[in-house]
Amino acid sequence: MSDLQQFIFGRLTWQDFIHEPIMAGAGIGMIVALIALIGLVTYLKKWKWLWKNWLTTLDPKKIGVMYLIVSVIMLLRGGADALLVRAQQVVNNSNGVELLNSDHFQQIFTAHGSIMIFFVAMGLIFALFNMIVPQQIGARDVAYPFLNSVSFWLFAAGMILINAPMIVGEFSTAGWLAYPPLSGLEYSPGVGVDYWIWSLQIAGIGSLLSGVNFFMTIIKMRAPGMKMMMMPIFTWSVFVTVLLIMTVFPILTVSLGLLSLDRLMDMHFFTTDAGGNPMLYINLIWAWGHPEVYILVLPAFGVFSEVVSTFSSKKIFGYTSMVFALIAIAFFSFVVWLHHFFTMGAGANVNTFFGITTMIIAIPTGVKVFNWIFTMYRGRVRFTTPMLWFMGFVVTFTIGGLTGVMLSVPPADFQFHNSLFLVAHFHNMIIGGVVFGVFSAITYWFPKFTGFKLHEGLGKAAFWCWLIGFILAFGPLYILGFMGAVRRLDHYDPSLGWEGLFIVAAVGVVTIGLGVAFQLLQVTVSIINRKKYKVGPDPWGARTLEWATATPPAEYVFATTPQVKSRDEFWAMKQEGRSFSKKYEDVWLPKNSSVGLLIGLLATGFGLAVVWHMWWAVLLTFVAIVVILVIRLTNDDTEMKLSAEEIARHEAALQRRAA
Amino acid sequence: MTTRAKEIAETQERKSLGLWVYLMTDCMLFGALFATFATLNTHVGVFGGPSGADLFNLKFVLVETMLLLTSSFTIGLAYLCATRGFKAQSMFWLISTFLLGASFLALELWEFNQLAAEGHGWWSSAFLSAYFVLVGTHGAHIAVGLIWMAVVIFRLLQRNFKQTDVQRLSLLSLFWHFLDIIWIFIFSFVYLIGGMS
Amino acid sequence: MKKPQLENRHSPAPFLAYIIGFVLSIVTTLAAYFITVKRLWTADALIYIILSLAVVQLIVQIVFFLHIGRGSRWKAISFYFMLFVVLIIVIGTIWIMHNLNYNMMDMSPAEMKEYMHANEGI
Numbered sequence: 001m002s003d004l005q006q007f008i009f010g011r012l013t014w015q016d017f018i019h020e021p022i023m024a025g026a027g028i029g030m031i032v033a034l035i036a037l038i039g040l041v042t043y044l045k046k047w048k049w050l051w052k053n054w055l056t057t058l059d060p061k062k063i064g065v066m067y068l069i070v071s072v073i074m075l076l077r078g079g080a081d082a083l084l085v086r087a088q089q090v091v092n093n094s095n096g097v098e099l100l101n102s103d104h105f106q107q108i109f110t111a112h113g114s115i116m117i118f119f120v121a122m123g124l125i126f127a128l129f130n131m132i133v134p135q136q137i138g139a140r141d142v143a144y145p146f147l148n149s150v151s152f153w154l155f156a157a158g159m160i161l162i163n164a165p166m167i168v169g170e171f172s173t174a175g176w177l178a179y180p181p182l183s184g185l186e187y188s189p190g191v192g193v194d195y196w197i198w199s200l201q202i203a204g205i206g207s208l209l210s211g212v213n214f215f216m217t218i219i220k221m222r223a224p225g226m227k228m229m230m231m232p233i234f235t236w237s238v239f240v241t242v243l244l245i246m247t248v249f250p251i252l253t254v255s256l257g258l259l260s261l262d263r264l265m266d267m268h269f270f271t272t273d274a275g276g277n278p279m280l281y282i283n284l285i286w287a288w289g290h291p292e293v294y295i296l297v298l299p300a301f302g303v304f305s306e307v308v309s310t311f312s313s314k315k316i317f318g319y320t321s322m323v324f325a326l327i328a329i330a331f332f333s334f335v336v337w338l339h340h341f342f343t344m345g346a347g348a349n350v351n352t353f354f355g356i357t358t359m360i361i362a363i364p365t366g367v368k369v370f371n372w373i374f375t376m377y378r379g380r381v382r383f384t385t386p387m388l389w390f391m392g393f394v395v396t397f398t399i400g401g402l403t404g405v406m407l408s409v410p411p412a413d414f415q416f417h418n419s420l421f422l423v424a425h426f427h428n429m430i431i432g433g434v435v436f437g438v439f440s441a442i443t444y445w446f447p448k449f450t451g452f453k454l455h456e457g458l459g460k461a462a463f464w465c466w467l468i469g470f471i472l473a474f475g476p477l478y479i480l481g482f483m484g485a486v487r488r489l490d491h492y493d494p495s496l497g498w499e500g501l502f503i504v505a506a507v508g509v510v511t512i513g514l515g516v517a518f519q520l521l522q523v524t525v526s527i528i529n530r531k532k533y534k535v536g537p538d539p540w541g542a543r544t545l546e547w548a549t550a551t552p553p554a555e556y557v558f559a560t561t562p563q564v565k566s567r568d569e570f571w572a573m574k575q576e577g578r579s580f581s582k583k584y585e586d587v588w589l590p591k592n593s594s595v596g597l598l599i600g601l602l603a604t605g606f607g608l609a610v611v612w613h614m615w616w617a618v619l620l621t622f623v624a625i626v627v628i629l630v631i632r633l634t635n636d637d638t639e640m641k642l643s644a645e646e647i648a649r650h651e652a653a654l655q656r657r658a659a
Numbered sequence: 660m661t662t663r664a665k666e667i668a669e670t671q672e673r674k675s676l677g678l679w680v681y682l683m684t685d686c687m688l689f690g691a692l693f694a695t696f697a698t699l700n701t702h703v704g705v706f707g708g709p710s711g712a713d714l715f716n717l718k719f720v721l722v723e724t725m726l727l728l729t730s731s732f733t734i735g736l737a738y739l740c741a742t743r744g745f746k747a748q749s750m751f752w753l754i755s756t757f758l759l760g761a762s763f764l765a766l767e768l769w770e771f772n773q774l775a776a777e778g779h780g781w782w783s784s785a786f787l788s789a790y791f792v793l794v795g796t797h798g799a800h801i802a803v804g805l806i807w808m809a810v811v812i813f814r815l816l817q818r819n820f821k822q823t824d825v826q827r828l829s830l831l832s833l834f835w836h837f838l839d840i841i842w843i844f845i846f847s848f849v850y851l852i853g854g855m856s
Numbered sequence: 857m858k859k860p861q862l863e864n865r866h867s868p869a870p871f872l873a874y875i876i877g878f879v880l881s882i883v884t885t886l887a888a889y890f891i892t893v894k895r896l897w898t899a900d901a902l903i904y905i906i907l908s909l910a911v912v913q914l915i916v917q918i919v920f921f922l923h924i925g926r927g928s929r930w931k932a933i934s935f936y937f938m939l940f941v942v943l944i945i946v947i948g949t950i951w952i953m954h955n956l957n958y959n960m961m962d963m964s965p966a967e968m969k970e971y972m973h974a975n976e977g978i
Contacts, residue, residue, distance in 0.1 A: 211684075212681050216677045219930055220669070247684070247687055250691060251687065257792075265781060265782070266782040268785040269695065269785060269792075274706050274785055275704040275705060275786060276788075277704070280698050284695070287691075287948070338952060634810065636823050679931050679934065680934050683934050683937075683938040690945055693946055694945060694949035717892070721886075721889050725885070728885065731921060732878040735877075843914060844910055846885070846888075847906050855892065855899050855902065
C-alpha cells in the first residue's frame with residue numbers, strides 16, 4: 001500500500017470486507033434491512049416527521065422508546081448468536097461436523113455476551129428509566145434533557161460499532177470481558193478487541209452521563225410534597241441503580257482505557273512483560289463488573305414491586321425495609337467483586353472475606369422476595385401476564401440465587417469456576433431477574449403509552465415458552481457443570497456421553513426463540529387490533545402517579561404540577577376523590593436539538609477511525625465533537641414556551657376524546 | 660419571584676450540583692488510576708528500569724504545584740469579583756488563572772518530553788505507563804479546563820458579564836478547584852511518596 | 857436582573873476565606889515537601905505524615921474554596937459516599953493485588969506452600 005493510502009485508510013484493506021458465509025450473510029442482511037428501512041421512510045415521505053419527532057427530540061418518553069427499539073433489535077442479534085452457539089455444540093457433538101470454525105465461534109460467544117449485557121439489558125433499563133421515572137415523581141422531564149439525548153446517541157454509536165465487524169473487519173474472540181493477555185496486542189493484534197473496547201467505551205460514557213442525569217432528576221425534580229420516603233419503590237430502585245452506575249462506570253472507563261493504551265501506545269499495564277500485571281485488569285474490570293450486574297437487576301426488582309402491588313390491589317408490604325434492602329444490596333455490591341476470581345491466587349484470607357460478603361448479599365435480596373410474597377398474601381391477586389412474569393421470576397431467580405450461594409463458597413468455587421455451572425447460574429439470574437422483569441414492565445406499562453392493552457393469550461404463551469425454554473436450556477448446563485464441562489468450548493468429546501444434555505439445551509433455546517416469536521406476534525396482533533383492546537388511562541387500577549397522566553401522555557405530561565400528599569399518591573387521589581389543579585401556567589419545554597444525533601455520528605466515526613488507525617479522522621471527529629459541544633453549551637436559547645392557553649386547549653381536547 | 664424566575668434559579672442550582680456529582684465520578688476515575696499506580700509502582704513494575712526516586716525532580720514539581728495552587732486562588736477571586744460587579748478585576752484574575760494554568764501545563768509537558776527523550780517513556784515499563792497515564796489524565800483535564808476558560812473569558816468580554824456567563828464561571832471555578840484537589844494527591848502519592856527510595 | 861450579593865458587595869468575608877485557604881494550602885504543601893526532601897523521619901512514618909498533610913489540605917480546600925458546609929446537603933452526601941467507595945476500591949485493589957501470590961511462578965510448589973503457611977497462619 002502506498003504511503004498516502006496507508007495514511008488515509010490506516011490499516012483498512014479490501015480484504016477486511018470479505019467474510020466467511022454465515023457472517024457475510026448476516027452483514028449483507030443488515031445492510032439490506034437498513035436500505036429497506038431508508039426506502040420505506042422515503043416512500044412514505046416521513047423524513048421530516050422522523051427528524052422532528054424522533055431524531056432531534058429531547059422528550060424522555062420518546063428517547064425511552066428509541067432505547068427500547070435498539071435493545072429489541074440487539075436482543076434478536078444476541079439471541080441469534082445464542083442459537084448458533086447451541087447449534088454448534090449439538091452438531092459437533094453428534095457427528096463431528098463443524099458448523100462454525102473456532103475463530104468464528106469465539107467471536108460469536110463474545111458478541112453474545114457483550115451485546116446482551118451492554119446493548120440489551122442496559123438499553124432496556126434505560127428505556128424504563130426514561131419512560132417511567134419522570135412521570136412517577138410528577139416531573140415533566142429529566143434534569144438535563146440535552147444530556148439525555150447525548151447519552152442515547154452515544155449508546156446508538158456503541159451499537160453501530162459492535163455490529164460493524166459483521167461488515168468490515170472482525171470481532172473480538174476474547175470473551176465479553178476481554179481478559180489480557182489474550183486481549184492484548186500480542187495475542188489479538190487484529191481489530192476485534194479494538195471494536196469491542198471502543199463500542200463499550202463510547203456507550204459507557206453515555207451510561208455514566210445518564211446515571212448523573214437520573215440521580216439529579218430524582219433528588220431535584222420530584223413534585224412538591226413527595227419526600228424521598230414517599231417515592232414509588234421503582235423510583236427508589238432507579239435511584240440506587242444510578243448511584244451504582246455513577247460510582248462504578250468510571251472504573252470501566254479506566255479499565256478499557258488502559259487496555260486501549262496498551263494496544264495503541266505500547267504501554268504495559270497488562271502485558272506479560274515490562275512489569276505489567278494482567279491480574280490488575282481482572283481486578284479492576286470486576287470491581288466494575290459486579291456492581292454492573294446489580295445495576296441490571298435492581299430496576300427489575302423495582303418493577304416487580306410496582307407490578308405485585310398493583311395486581312394484588314395492596315400497597316407494597318414493608319416499604320421501609322424494601323428501601324433499606326435496596327440500599328444494603330447496593331452497599332454490599334461494592335465489596336464482593338473478588339468472587340469472580342476466587343481461583344486466581346489471592347489466598348485463603350482474601351477469599352474468605354469476599355466469600356462471606358457475597359453470602360451476606362443474599363439476605364437483603366431474600367427480604368425483598370418475602371416482602372413481595374407478603375404483599376400478595378390476603379390481596380386480591382390477578383394473574384395477568386405481568387404477574388406471571390413475576391411468578392416465573394420468583395421461581396427462577398431463587399434457584400439461581402441458591403446456586404450463587406454455592407458459588408460463593410471459595411473451595412466449592414474451585415470446582416464450579418468457568419464451568420457450565422457458572423454459565424447456568426448467571427443466565428439464571430439475568431434471564432430470571434432482568435429479562436423477566438423487563439418483560440413484566442413492558443406488558444404492564446404498554447397500555448399507558450399506547451392506549452391499548454397487549455393480547456393476553458399470546459402474552460401468556462410467550463411467558464410459558466420462555467419459562468419452559470429457560471429450564472430446558474439451562475437445567476442441563478448445571479448438570480454438565482457438575483460433571484466438569486468447561487465453558488466456551490466449541491466441541492465436547494462425544495465419548496463423554498453429554499450429547500443428550502446438549503440436545504435438550506438446544507431444544508430449550510429454540511423454545512425461548514418460540515417465546516420471542518410469540519412476543520413479536522403479540523405486539524403485531526395488538527397493534528392491528530388496537531381498537532378492540534383500547535383502554536382508558538388506568539386499566540389495571542394502579543397506585544402511582546404515572547397512571548394519572550393522559551394515555552398516551554401529552555408532551556408536557558402534567559398540565560399542572562402535582563401536589564403530593566402521600567405514598568401511592570394516585571391511589572390516594574382516587575380514594576379521596578382528588579384531582580390535579582386546573583390553574584394552568586406557562587410551561588417551558590426544551591427545544592429539539594440535532595446536537596445529540598451529530599455527536600453520536602461523530603462518535604461512531606471516532607470509534608471506527610481509532611479501530612482502523614485512521615489518525616487524521618480521529619483528530620477531526622474529536623475536534624468536531626468539542627466544537628459542537630462548545631457551540632451548544634454557550635447557547636442560552638434552548639427552551640420554548642408552551643402557554644397556559646395552549647395547555648388549556650390541549651387538556652380540553654383530551655377530555656373530549658375521553659368522554 | 661415569578662414561577663419562571665424561580666425555575667431559572669433552580670436550573671442553575673441543578674447545574675452546579677450536577678457538575679459536582681459528575682466531579683465525584685471523576686474522582687472515582689482518578690481513584691482507579693491511583694489504585695493502578697499503587698499496584699505498578701513496585702520492584703516488578705519498574706522492570707529493572709528507573710523508579711520514581713531516580714526520575715522525579717521534586718523542586719520542579721513544587722514549582723508546578725505552586726502555580727496550580729495559586730491559579731485555584733485567583734479563579735476564586737475572579738468569581739467573587741464577577742458576582743460583585745467588579746468586572747475589570749474579575750477579568751484580571753481570570754486571565755491570571757489562565758496564564759498560571761497554561762504555565763503548569765507547559766511545565767508538565769516539558770517534564771514529560773524530557774523523560775521520553777531520555778528513553779524513559781510510557782513504553783518502557785508498567786510503572787512508567789502508570790505514571791504517564793495518571794499524571795497525563797490530570798493534565799488532559801487541565802487542558803479541558805483551559806479551553807473552557809478561554810471560552811468563558813471570550814463570552815464575558817463579548818457579552819459584558821451577562822448573568823448566564825457569570826454562572827458559567829461559577830461552574831468552571833468548581834471544576835478548576837477540583838483539579839487542584841486531585842493534584843494534591845498526585846503531588847503527595849506519586850511524587851513525594853512514589854519518589855521515595 | 858438583581859444580583860444576589862448586592863447588599864454585601866464590599867463584604868470582605870469570602871475574600872478572607874480564600875486568602876486563609878490559600879495560605880494554609882501553601883503551608884501544608886511546603887511542609888510535606890520539606891519533610892520529604894530533608895528526610896526528617898523514616899520512610900514508613902513519612903508516608904503517614906504526607907498522607908495526613910494531603911488530607912488536611914483537602915479539608916482546607918473543601919472548606920475555604922468549595923464551601924462544602926453551606927449549600928445543598930447533597931454535595932456533602934455525595935462527597936462522603938464517593939470517598940467511601942474510592943477507599944474501598946483503592947485499598948481493596950492494593951490488598952488483593954498484594955495477595956495474588958498463589959500462582960507465582962518463581963517459587964517451587966513446596967516453597968509456595970511454606971510461604972502461604974507463614975503468611976496466612978494456616
